[in-house]
Amino acid sequence: MDYILEMREIIKEFGALRANDRVNLKVKRGEIHALLGENGAGKTTLMNILYGLYQPTSGEIIFEGRLVKITSPREAIELGIGMVHQHFMLIPALTVAENIILGMKAGPGGLLDLKQAATRIKELSHQYGLDVDPYAKVWQLSVGQQQRVEIVKALYRGARLLILDEPTAVLTPQEVRELFRVLKQFTREGHTVIFISHKLDEVMSLCDRVTVLRAGRVVGTVETSKTSKEELARMMVGREVFFKVDKKPCCPGEVILELKGVEALDNKGLKALKGISFSLYRGEILGIAGVDGNGQSELVEVITGLRKAIAGKVFLKGQDITNLPPRKILEQNVAHIPEDRHLRGLVMEMSIKENLILQTYYQQPFSKGFILDWKTIKEHACRLIKEYDVRALSEEVPVKNLSGGNQQKVILAREVCRQPELLIAMHPTRGLDVGATEYIHRRLVEERDRGAAVLLISTELDEVLSLSDRIAVLYEGEIMGIVPGGEVDIEELGLMMAGSRRKVAC
Numbered sequence: 001m002d003y004i005l006e007m008r009e010i011i012k013e014f015g016a017l018r019a020n021d022r023v024n025l026k027v028k029r030g031e032i033h034a035l036l037g038e039n040g041a042g043k044t045t046l047m048n049i050l051y052g053l054y055q056p057t058s059g060e061i062i063f064e065g066r067l068v069k070i071t072s073p074r075e076a077i078e079l080g081i082g083m084v085h086q087h088f089m090l091i092p093a094l095t096v097a098e099n100i101i102l103g104m105k106a107g108p109g110g111l112l113d114l115k116q117a118a119t120r121i122k123e124l125s126h127q128y129g130l131d132v133d134p135y136a137k138v139w140q141l142s143v144g145q146q147q148r149v150e151i152v153k154a155l156y157r158g159a160r161l162l163i164l165d166e167p168t169a170v171l172t173p174q175e176v177r178e179l180f181r182v183l184k185q186f187t188r189e190g191h192t193v194i195f196i197s198h199k200l201d202e203v204m205s206l207c208d209r210v211t212v213l214r215a216g217r218v219v220g221t222v223e224t225s226k227t228s229k230e231e232l233a234r235m236m237v238g239r240e241v242f243f244k245v246d247k248k249p250c251c252p253g254e255v256i257l258e259l260k261g262v263e264a265l266d267n268k269g270l271k272a273l274k275g276i277s278f279s280l281y282r283g284e285i286l287g288i289a290g291v292d293g294n295g296q297s298e299l300v301e302v303i304t305g306l307r308k309a310i311a312g313k314v315f316l317k318g319q320d321i322t323n324l325p326p327r328k329i330l331e332q333n334v335a336h337i338p339e340d341r342h343l344r345g346l347v348m349e350m351s352i353k354e355n356l357i358l359q360t361y362y363q364q365p366f367s368k369g370f371i372l373d374w375k376t377i378k379e380h381a382c383r384l385i386k387e388y389d390v391r392a393l394s395e396e397v398p399v400k401n402l403s404g405g406n407q408q409k410v411i412l413a414r415e416v417c418r419q420p421e422l423l424i425a426m427h428p429t430r431g432l433d434v435g436a437t438e439y440i441h442r443r444l445v446e447e448r449d450r451g452a453a454v455l456l457i458s459t460e461l462d463e464v465l466s467l468s469d470r471i472a473v474l475y476e477g478e479i480m481g482i483v484p485g486g487e488v489d490i491e492e493l494g495l496m497m498a499g500s501r502r503k504v505a506c
């Protein structure tokens with residue numbers, strides 16, 4: 001059997017925590033090999049070892065039949081290993097070509113030839129049908145385009161094994177199809193892909209084999225043609241996972257949030273919201289569906305005071321809150337799970353216990369006058385860590401050391417423990433494993449049943465369909481229609497997401 005890669009008995013310890021525990025991974029040349037596991041199972045750590053970002057505590061790597069020691073990404077690239085990270089590593093102010101050749105060895109005369117690089121980038125883009133302009137500035141590119149740049153960068157450096165860490169979490173469905181086409185072409189040419197994902201449908205349709213990790217250990221390696229989504233979920237989590245949320249019919253109360261003709265501009269000064277009107281009731285989940293970039297971010301920012309509305313009004317329990325400062329809005333019992341947990345959700349350098357009081361540190365019982373009551377703050381953190389099953393060694397751990405799923409649980413715990421009347425949840429399960437997703441879905445429904453009004457913004461159609469009592473579809477800054485959640489016609493929803501308007505709203 002022709003294996004391009006063997007990782008043998010890999011152990012990686014971070015202090016007392018063993019992130020990889022005697023991991024054995026064998027990857028065949030020419031296959032797409034999925035790496036699955038709960039949040040914090042050790043997938044990224046293992047791949048960071050292969051890419052030379054971390055040194056294993058012990059263990060061996062055999063690449064293309066040779067025992068190798070990879071002490072830096074430069075060495076990994078020289079061996080023919082490329083990696084596209086969850087968070088891209090591009091410099092926004094530089095062009096695509098500049099980013100691609102950054103850090104490469106200069107040619108004769110000590111210069112990097114940008115023109116030659118641009119020609120090669122165009123050749124590669126053409127070969128793989130990837131639309132990449134070498135002269136575009138990276139900050140002007142969409143997330144999907146930036147990912148294409150990362151892939152071209154790896155191809156440009158001659159990658160024969162490409163590692164992709166959750167590449168589809170931020171892509172539109174069309175971009176996902178495009179990415180899969182590129183990866184299949186790459187493997188048809190005899191190259192190999194390691195694909196980290198939490199989306200079991202994608203793994204089943206794209207990958208040849210799957211290795212499942214749990215708590216740092218390999219549970220097993222299986223062929224996708226001989227397994228099922230349910231079996232993979234069971235291997236990952238160690239128990240049955242329910243993909244459908246069990247929920248009672250909703251009993252809506254009074255209007256909690258009302259938008260009337262709201263308009264707002266995006267960061268480029270173009271109109272992103274064009275007369276948005278809807279009401280959200282106590283005890284219901286209103287889902288906002290739509291392809292990313294159709295005004296979802298601006299909508300949430302206007303409601304939470306992070307962006308100015310240039311027309312229209314936002315009412316909270318009948319009170320005008322349009323353009324109030326964010327803190328004034330949050331103090332009115334509004335909770336917000338933001339779309340970008342690193343930028344807006346958490347302060348990465350701070351500990352879990354500090355992140356859990358970001359909104360409330362100046363209030364009782366955490367603050368007495370000007371003094372913080374650290375004993376109460378610690379007790380509060382320990383209680384929430386237990387209740388929300390945040391996997392961490394202690395409340396003192398900086399959140400930057402937590403896995404994505406556990407970071408999201410910290411945000412959820414902080415927002416939900418205040419028992420909000422309005423809970424705005426944007427992409428609440430992005431990047432989360434099936435177990436954590438099931439947990440967060442259940443908590444959102446519990447919040448609804450407790451009497452909160454929940455505004456759920458998600459590009460995952462399955463998530464919107466299974467949780468929402470009503471669904472509003474956003475397209476180019478306008479609401480195309482609002483439909484009841486239970487009896488939704490997927491066909492009709494798809495048409496609305498592509499810009500066709502519904503005649504009767506509910």
Ligand SMILES: Nc1ncnc2c1ncn2[C@@H]1O[C@H](COP(=O)(O)OP(=O)(O)OP(=O)(O)O)[C@@H](O)[C@H]1O
Nearest residue numbers: 014019039040041042043044045401402403404405
């Ligand atoms: N630099 C670090 N210092 C300390 N602990 C770390 C560090 N990097 C990772 N960890 C810990 O190692 C464990 C494995 O993390 P890792 O990011 O590899 O998980 P993962 O399977 O990729 O999770 P996710 O699906 O959430 O991305 C986690 O408990 C994490 O908190």
